[in-house]
Amino acid sequence: MLTINRIREERDFIIERLKIKNFKAEEIIDKILLLDSSRREIISRSDTMQAEMNRISKEIGALIKNGKKSEAEAAKENTYRLKEEIRTLSEKLIPIDNDLKNEIVRLPNLPHESVPAGHGADNNVIVKKGGAIIDVPDTFLPHWDLIKKYDIIDFDLGIKLTGAGFPVYKGKGARLERALISFFLDEGTKAGYNEVLPPILVNEDSGFGTGQLPDKEGQMYHVGIDNFYLIPTAEVPVTNIYRDVILSAEDLPVMNIAYTPCFRREAGSWGAHVRGLNRLHQFDKVEIVQIAHPDKSYKSLEDMVNHVESLIIKLDLPYRILKLCGGDMSFTSALTYDFEVWSAAQKRWLEVSSVSNFESFQANRLKCRFKEKGDKQTRLVHTLNGSALALPRIVAALLENNQSEAGIKIPGVLVPYTGFEIIN
Template sequence: MLQIAFIRENQEKVIKALAKRNMDAKSVVEEVVQLDERRRATQVELDNILAESNKLSKDIGELMKAGEKSKAAILKEKTVINKEKSKKLAETAEVIAADLAEKLYTLPNLPADIVPEGKTPEENLNVFEAGEVPVLHEGAQPHWDLVKKYDIIDFELGNKITGAGFPVYKGKGARLQRALINYFLDKNAAAGYNEVQVPHMVNEASAYGTGQLPDKEGQMYHDATDNLYLIPTAEVPVTNLFRDVILNENELPILTTAYTPCFRREAGSYGAHVRGLNRLHQFDKVEIVRVEHPEKSYEALDGMVEHVKEILNELKLPYRILRLCGGDMGFTSALTYDFEVYSTAQERWLEISSVSNFETFQANRLKLRFRDKDGKNQLAHTLNGSSLALPRVLAGILENYQTPEGIVIPEVLRPYCGFDIIN
């Protein structure tokens, strides 16, 4: 959430920055400023009445001691009137504050200066590309045919148990899935990330804290009885470990990693681009989250990008990195890099990771602060990235490593799998 003081002092800058997201924010920004002025004016009036009431109470006490009960009675009548006024003002302030918060929740994060202009994914900027696209044998297949051929993932069985988008992993498919999870976690731990296991459901405050609510309410599975949400990513529970926390500056940075299943309702379109593992309602992902000093967060973002690059280099998958344009960035992000693996069998790029800096946007919602060397509390910066999301990484491995003899396992995964080929 954007800080109200920043909006108030930089209205034109905020409007211009949000225009890069193709958002006309002028009316919302003006309304936010007006609501804040009303809130502040109401609070000043309330504080004055409360101060007057405190003084009256002291005066009443002195008059009673002096035996001047009639004068004290007159002041008591004033305190009754003030009490009613302060009650109404407090109620008004509460309503205004709620309206202001609701408006602030509608404003996305400001894009960083290096975010390119653009409205669609086609306008994202390709900043890096690596790896050789393999030449596949005649008759090579997309992964949804390969998994049937080798009986390693069953989409129909998952559909019977739950519905579309909930596959069942079997045999070597399940072992390869587990191998990827363990490999990702080991790589993250070796890079200094502390592994945690977190709940797979979160409360409303947690979803608001990281920006899933109200922006992505329709994309999350919701248990109305207990008002809990199945997590769309480990980012939500992991980042909320630090909600309402004041850190010491010397505790920064904090690096955390977690494996979780992820759940997304995502309205289904049809076609090869969402077929098989390309889009699921339940999938596995290993996440990395960082809490950083504001002066070091972009250096940390570059480090996260290099970390994901190292993993993909070890898997020997062809990939590229895109800097997302303003129109394609997530609601909470200030800067996002997407990683995409090339699927030779599908002849298309598959998104497998996003690495983002949220600056203070999430921290402001979370009230995540650190105490600097001068003893002042400042908002921290939060960052997160997929390291990695499994479905499309798995699809890329199955399709790019297929041979007439079977699917060869990337060398780095063989110690985790216990086998070299799926055949």
């Protein structure tokens, strides 16, 4: 969420910037400003009375100590009315505070100045392409056929055990999955990330901290009896490590990497686009998260993008990097790069990573701040995260792109992890 200070000071600028996200902010902002000023007025009056109240109470204490009982009783008379008024004011404040909070939470993050305008995926800007897209013969199979042919992932078995979207990885398929996870984690460690293995169930506070709650609770699996949520991404537990934390500037950037399974209820559409591994309820992902100094967060973003790119290059997959336009960006992001790899048999791009800078938007919710050495005041940090990488579509692309009569060839960098060179 945006800070109230900023809304107060930069009303026009915010309204202007949010147009890039196709968001009409004027009405909400003016409502916020109105609520804010009445809030402050009430607080000011209430604080004054509270101060008076405290003064009288101290007096009464002193009088009683000196045995002046009747004077103390007289002084009490003055407090009743004050007390009542303070109570009235504080009751008046409650709905205003709530409204204010509810309105502020509705405002999306401001897009970075470099974000292009646009309404949807068509307006995203391709900033880079890599790897060669080769023409493949029509005999090339989509991955859902390949996994059956080699019996490495079993959807029907998953349906038996759980339901649709919960595949069972078997044999070399399971081994490939584990190899990719290890490879991604090792690469991250080499790049300076600190590995963490967090819980995959989180409480309500954590869900709120990263913004899944209260609005998107339908997208998470909920364990009702304990009121926990299954994480939709490692971003949730890993970022929440820093909820209510004040870091020192020299600790920044904090760089964490985590593998977790991810759980998403989203039913979504169906058809070829969600077939096979394209969309699942449970999948594996390695996530990188940075907590950065506000002046240096775009350097962090660049580092993260380079890191993700290096992974895809090592896996030898054709890819492109998109800068998302305002209309295609998430509510919370200031700048997002999407990574897509080419899926040879499906003949389309599959999104495998999304790397974003949230600036202070998430930090304000999390109350994650930092202090400059010797400085008294706290400032909000910037938070960033990105997939490095999400597994299913990587697996899909690897299977489809590397197929041959002999079988599916495993990229060289993975062989030390899989222990085999070919799936056949």
